[in-house]
Amino acid sequence: MSVLFGSLGERLQGALKRLRSRGKLSEADINAAMREVRMALLEADVNYKVARDFASRIGERAVGQEVLESLTPAQQVVKIVHEELTGLLGGVTARLAVAARPPTVIMLVGLQGAGKTTTCGKLALRLHKEGRRPLLVGLDTQRPAAGLQLQRLAESLGVSFYVAEAGSDPIAGVRQALTEAARLGCDYVLMDTAGRLHVDSGLMEQLAAAKRAAAPHEVLLVVDAMTGQDAVRVAEEFSGAVGIDGVIMTKLDGDTRGGAALSVKAVTGKPIKFAGMGEKLDALEPFHPERMASRILGMGDVLTLIERAEETIDQKKAVEMERKLRQAEFTLEDFLDQLKQVRQMGGLEQILSMVPGMSRKNIPGAVDESELARTEAIINSMTAAERRNPSIIDGSRRRRIARGSGTNVQAVNRLLRSYSDARRLLRQMTGREKGGRPSPWF
Amino acid sequence: MIESDIGVELTLDLLEDLRRELDRQADQAHLFELLGRRLVELLEPAEPVVAAGPAGEPAVIAVVGVNGTGKTTSIAKLAHRFGSQGHRVIVGAADTFRAAAIEQLEIWARRAGADFVAHQPGSDPAAVAFDAISAGRARGANVVILDTAGRLHTKKNLMEELRKVIRVSGRAQEGAPHETLLVLDATTGANAFEQARQFGEACRLTGAILTKLDGTARGGTVFRIRRELSVPVKLLGTGEGLDDLLDLDPAAFVDALLRPVAQAGGGAS
Numbered sequence: 001m002s003v004l005f006g007s008l009g010e011r012l013q014g015a016l017k018r019l020r021s022r023g024k025l026s027e028a029d030i031n032a033a034m035r036e037v038r039m040a041l042l043e044a045d046v047n048y049k050v051a052r053d054f055a056s057r058i059g060e061r062a063v064g065q066e067v068l069e070s071l072t073p074a075q076q077v078v079k080i081v082h083e084e085l086t087g088l089l090g091g092v093t094a095r096l097a098v099a100a101r102p103p104t105v106i107m108l109v110g111l112q113g114a115g116k117t118t119t120c121g122k123l124a125l126r127l128h129k130e131g132r133r134p135l136l137v138g139l140d141t142q143r144p145a146a147g148l149q150l151q152r153l154a155e156s157l158g159v160s161f162y163v164a165e166a167g168s169d170p171i172a173g174v175r176q177a178l179t180e181a182a183r184l185g186c187d188y189v190l191m192d193t194a195g196r197l198h199v200d201s202g203l204m205e206q207l208a209a210a211k212r213a214a215a216p217h218e219v220l221l222v223v224d225a226m227t228g229q230d231a232v233r234v235a236e237e238f239s240g241a242v243g244i245d246g247v248i249m250t251k252l253d254g255d256t257r258g259g260a261a262l263s264v265k266a267v268t269g270k271p272i273k274f275a276g277m278g279e280k281l282d283a284l285e286p287f288h289p290e291r292m293a294s295r296i297l298g299m300g301d302v303l304t305l306i307e308r309a310e311e312t313i314d315q316k317k318a319v320e321m322e323r324k325l326r327q328a329e330f331t332l333e334d335f336l337d338q339l340k341q342v343r344q345m346g347g348l349e350q351i352l353s354m355v356p357g358m359s360r361k362n363i364p365g366a367v368d369e370s371e372l373a374r375t376e377a378i379i380n381s382m383t384a385a386e387r388r389n390p391s392i393i394d395g396s397r398r399r400r401i402a403r404g405s406g407t408n409v410q411a412v413n414r415l416l417r418s419y420s421d422a423r424r425l426l427r428q429m430t431g432r433e434k435g436g437r438p439s440p441w442f
Numbered sequence: 443m444i445e446s447d448i449g450v451e452l453t454l455d456l457l458e459d460l461r462r463e464l465d466r467q468a469d470q471a472h473l474f475e476l477l478g479r480r481l482v483e484l485l486e487p488a489e490p491v492v493a494a495g496p497a498g499e500p501a502v503i504a505v506v507g508v509n510g511t512g513k514t515t516s517i518a519k520l521a522h523r524f525g526s527q528g529h530r531v532i533v534g535a536a537d538t539f540r541a542a543a544i545e546q547l548e549i550w551a552r553r554a555g556a557d558f559v560a561h562q563p564g565s566d567p568a569a570v571a572f573d574a575i576s577a578g579r580a581r582g583a584n585v586v587i588l589d590t591a592g593r594l595h596t597k598k599n600l601m602e603e604l605r606k607v608i609r610v611s612g613r614a615q616e617g618a619p620h621e622t623l624l625v626l627d628a629t630t631g632a633n634a635f636e637q638a639r640q641f642g643e644a645c646r647l648t649g650a651i652l653t654k655l656d657g658t659a660r661g662g663t664v665f666r667i668r669r670e671l672s673v674p675v676k677l678l679g680t681g682e683g684l685d686d687l688l689d690l691d692p693a694a695f696v697d698a699l700l701r702p703v704a705q706a707g708g709g710a711s
Contacts, residue, residue: 043450045631112654112682113510113627142682144549149542156541197657224510228447228631230659251509254594255636279509279539 011040016081020074027063030077034059037081045259047232050088050266058084082293088262089289094246094271097218102187103135105178105214108248109207109238110222112195115250117146119222119276120192121153122284127188128159135186137177138163139170139210140194150192157281160184170194170206174213191216198237208242218245220273223260225252231260232267239268249287250276261292332387332419336379339372377405378415390416446699447631448662452669456480478696484665485692489649489674491520492621493529493585500532500578502586502611502618504571506604506645507625508637509592512653514543516625516679517589518550519687525555529584534574535560536567536607537591547589554684557583567591567603568610575614588619595640608645624650624673628661638667647671653679656686660699 015036019029034055041051061084062077098104106123108116120136127134136154138161140146147163154161162180164173170193181189191214196203211219221244223231238244247268249261252275265272277283379387381404386393393401393416402409448456460477495501503520505513514537521531533551535558537543544560551558559574571588578586590607593600611618624647626634641647652661652675664675678688678695 039450043632045447045633111629111657113512115510143546145542145546148545149540152541197654199657224627224629226508226627226630226633228629228634228659228663230447230629230657231631233658234629251594253596254508254633255596259631 011043012037012081015040016074016078019077025062025073025077030059030062033077034062041259041262044262045228045231047229047259047263047267050232050263053266054084054088054262085293086290088266089292090265090271090287091289093286093288093290094273095286096273097245099217103178103181103189104187104218105189105191105216106218106220107191107193107211107214107216108220108222109193109242109244110195111197111224111234112143114195114222114224115276116140116195116222117149117153117192118279118281119248119250119274119284120150120190121157121281122276123190123274124154124159125157125281126284127190128157132188133184133186134159134188134190135177135181135184136161137173137189137191139173139177139191141166141168141170141173142194146192146194153281160186170210171213174210178214198234198241201241204237204241211242219243220245221247221264221268221270223247223249223264225249225260225275226254227260232263235264235268239270244268244270246270246273248272248274248276253277253283332379332382332390333384335419336376336387339376339379374405374407374411375415378402378407378412381405390419446660446662447634449632449635449666452666474700478700481665481696481699482692484669485675485690485695488690488692489676490689491623491649491676493524493527495584495615495620496617499615500575500583500586501620502575502578502588502615503621503623504588504590504608504611504619504645505623505625505651506590506641506647507592508594508627511592511625511627511630512651512679513537513592513625514547514550514589515682516623516651516653516677516687517547517587518554519679519684520587520677521551521556521585522554522684523687524585530582531556531585531587532574532578532581532583533558534570534586534588536570536574536588538563538565538567538570539591543589543591556587557581568606571607571611572614575611575618579615586618595637595644601640601644604641605644621648622646623648623676626650626652626661626663626667626675628652628654628659629657630663632663634663635666635670638671638673642671642673647673649674649676651675651677651679652690656680661695662699 015033019025019033037058038051038055041054042048046054058077058080061080096104096106108120110116117140124134124136136150136159138147138150140150141164144166147166151161151163160180162173162177164170164176174191177189177191193207193210194203196207198204219242221235221238223235227234235247247264247270249272252261261272264270272287272289275285275287277285378401381401382393386397386401398409398412402412405412456477459480460473492501492503505517505520507513517533521533524531531554533547533556535544535547537547538561541563544563548558548560557577559570559577561570561573567590574588575586577583588607588611590604591600593604595601608619608622622645624638624641626637630637638647638650650664650667650673652664655661655678667673668675675690678690680686680688
């Protein structure tokens with residue numbers, strides 16, 4: 001979640017920081033700060049009514065006694081903003097519905113290009129990993145090759161699929177899909193529908209009819225996180241004409257300020273359930289309002305970081321690594337292991353963005369992921385002996401490694417130099433503070 | 443105005459402008475006329491899309507943008523338009539990443555009556571671009587249109603890949619691509635500006651296509667993009683049919699943007 005809500009967070013943090021620099025707060029101080037909060041929200045594409053209500057609610061609470069008379073008024077305001085932001089984002093983490101009698105039928109709806117088909121694939125992977133048997137259903141009989149796209153996704157995931165024929169009636173497709181799910185014994189049915197504009201009453205009516213036929217346990221509106229002020233209208237129309245139970249925000253891995261996410265919940269009253277964080281099929285995360293609010297306010301998201309680490313880091317390896325770090329036995333092989341784990345956790349930039357106090361601006365020159373890939377290639381081109389004992393790497397070995405990794409000798413030199421620097425540093429650290437726990441990576 | 447995604451800063455600028463005028467004459471109808479004229483000025487002069495390359499060579503058009511803005515559909519419409527003007531068109535499927543993107547383009551190309559060049563899924567998009575342009579020159583085509591994979595402008599390596607596609611195009615034919623069009627989704631908010639800025643850094647943008655204007659979004663971001671980045675919107679996508687592609691008419695565009703506001707009594711800003 002590299003720079004998610006980045007600029008919005010920076011603006012809000014700026015407004016609140018100015019408050020912090022004062023001891024006692026006057027009503028005028030708070031009003032000025034709330035004006036800034038409102039502008040920051042507007043610039044982040046938050047619907048103007050939502051932004052206005054949000055700022056005035058905070059203003060009211062902040063001017064109240066609990067803040068002005070407290071010893072740390074600025075802290076109190078930050079706390080209120082955090083609470084209200086969490087509320088605006090939906091309060092608690094929402095889960096997927098589960099049918100009392102399987103299969104659970106989930107239908108994805110939305111505008112063209114929001115990312116419905118890809119998200120269907122991501123949901124299927126998620127359920128598949130949980131040991132479920134999802135059936136992917138393609139009901140988009142409109143867009144050329146939409147069914148084929150879904151089929152390719154299903155095949156690459158190794159899950160079952162049913163694709164309605166191009167140009168056919170999607171309602172008939174719904175019935176056949178449900179029969180197919182029963183025949184295959186699937187416990188989840190994920191229906192991908194054609195993208196449509198909310199003002200196209202014919203297509204909206206068709207969608208409502210498909211919903212009646214499918215009787216889904218959950219209709220999820222897929223919304224592009226980069227959507228502007230229009231997000232509210234789209235959400236209202238889909239909500240009114242078809243009825244939705246929740247929202248999935250996609251493309252949150254860009255630099256969008258994500259105002260749409262803040263507005264959609266406020267307008268529909270329906271929770272955001274998942275966030276799409278990348279093009280790969282495993283890039284779908286449950287949406288945690290409280291953590292997201294922390295992230296927006298620059299409080300970091302340590303919980304997600306820990307969860308990710310636990311998912312990817314092998315405990316035994318971590319203990320072994322700690323021992324090696326302590327004794328400065330850290331070899332290039334270990335370094336390669338660490339690089340791979342970082343990649344599995346979503347890359348360095350994502351990890352850093354979850355650390356408290358690390359906004360995008362604090363990350364020097366933004367981390368270059370391709371540099372990591374190059375480093376990995378160089379280490380991969382070394383023999384096992386070379387990785388364990390880099391001192392044997394002479395000029396001719398260097399040339400071979402450079403050729404093998406598609407880099408040059410200078411790059412190999414750079415890597416070896418930074419490795420030996422790191423080792424020296426480790427030796428100094430372990431020499432000085434005994435028993436200090438090094439972090440599980442680096 | 444904020445509701446149509448024009449942007450906070452530009453809105454304030456325009457209001458400031460109007461306020462100065464207002465000292466002299468305060469009549470609401472006049473006010474809207476004035477505002478409309480300012481906005482039209484921001485979009486002028488309208489520029490058409492290239493139709494022919496230099497002397498006997500095809501014009502090469504690269505189409506770029508983030509995921510899901512409507513690149514492939516817009517290309518189909520463009521190919522159809524050039525075809526109905528009697529031009530010979532080749533489309534190159536340089537989106538080798540997304541599942542079934544190649545097939546989607548192929549179906550559209552067939553409907554639009556254009557030739558089609560593609561490689562295997564997962565192959566090098568720059569190589570596809572090279573082959574499509576070479577095929578265009580060999581077959582005497584008038585226009586070569588390159589589809590590229592959707593990519594978020596923040597993904598460094600993907601933008602690097604795009605640079606390579608553009609570079610290699612220039613190697614297949616001097617001066618290519620003659621036109622690089624960014625496809626923008628009208629429903630996108632302030633982020634559209636960042637998209638235009640960062641795609642503009644990766645490849646010289648000559649214009650933009652604004653899609654999905656048949657919904658309720660009014661695409662107000664294009665004013666800032668024109669004013670601050672000098673990227674003109676050239677074409678508008680207004681539906682899913684092959685004919686639903688219009689040249690930008692600044693006056694009509696601004697009129698569509700302001701009409702709902704004027705009708706609402708001009709209260710919303």
